[in-house]
Amino acid sequence: MSKWIHRHDISDKVWSILSPLLPGQQGGWGAVAKDNRLFINAVFWILRTGSPWRDLPSSYGDWKNTHRRFSRWRDNGIWERILERLINNPDFKWLMIDST
Secondary structure: OOOOOOOOOOOHHHHHHHHHHOOOOOOOOOOOOOOHHHHHHHHHHHHHHOOOHHHOOHHHOOHHHHHHHHHHHHHOOHHHHHHHHHHOOOOHHHOOOOOO
C-alpha cells in the first residue's frame, strides 16, 4: 500500500515509473536518498499550488531542506534528465490540448 499523505500525491503506478530514474538508489554513487517519493510529492505540491516554498505543509518535511534539494537537482541537471527519459515514454492518459 502506498504512503500517500495528500489526495493528489503520486500514485504507486507513477512512482514505479519515476523511482528508477531518481538519484540516491541503493548501490549507486553517493548516499541513499531518505525518501525520494516524499520529496517528489512535495515538489509537485509546490508546482500544483503555485505556493511559495515557505507554505509547504510540514507533512512533506522542512521547506528549506526541500527547496535546497530541489535547487541542487536543478543545478545538477537531474530534472532535465528525468524529463528527457519520460519524453521517450509518454503517458497519453494525461494529454491535454489547449486551443487558446
